[in-house]
Amino acid sequence: MVQEGSSHITLPDTGETIYTKLEINSTKRWKNSPPDNCPDCGHTDVQGVEILGAIDGPLFWECSKCGDRFLRFTKKTTIAYLDKTKDLYIDLEGFDRIWEQIPN
């Protein structure tokens, strides 16, 4: 995106680039509730992660031990939801802070 000779311009992240940074590798989905056990490390505490501006309720699941993330929706749907949040912030500096862990 940066043209030679021009100054560097940082574009706001799109849903797709945010998705990439989340590093969700598995395409398997858990639609209504998180997996009982983390598919990667077996830990039993996998929680929903809510992203402000995306949807009400968890957008994806995250293992509290290894930090791996798992889909609740299809990749396409997840990206579409993430896309709704891109106007809320300009860079990922504040990205972690807009996350809210849902209490058990």
Ligand SMILES: [Zn+2]
């Ligand atoms: Zn895990």
